Amino acid sequence: xxxxxxxxxxxxxxxxxxxxxxxxxxxxxxxxxxxxxxxxxxxxxxxxxxxxxxxxxxxxxx
Numbered sequence: 651x652x653x654x655x656x657x658x659x660x661x662x663x664x665x666x667x668x669x670x671x672x673x674x675x676x677x678x679x680x681x682x683x684x685x686x687x688x689x690x691x692x693x694x695x696x697x698x699x700x701x702x703x704x705x706x707x708x709x710x711x712x
Contacts, residue, residue, distance in 0.1 A: 657664045658672050668675055694703045 652667070657667060661672060664670075664672055664675070670678070691703070
């Protein structure tokens with residue numbers, strides 16, 4: 651599995667995979683992470699929802 655920790659140890663492969671330098675990626679990640687939670691709450695808080703946020707079937711990748 652490709653993970654950030656594995657990929658960040660190989661800067662050339664990281665750049666090939668993401669088209670970004672590791673420092674650029676880190677800055678972008680911090681920018682997105684800072685507003686992500688508020689965005690998700692805004693996105694999920696709509697009047698036509700049938701269930702409250704966090705309810706319903708639990709996500710399972712497998």
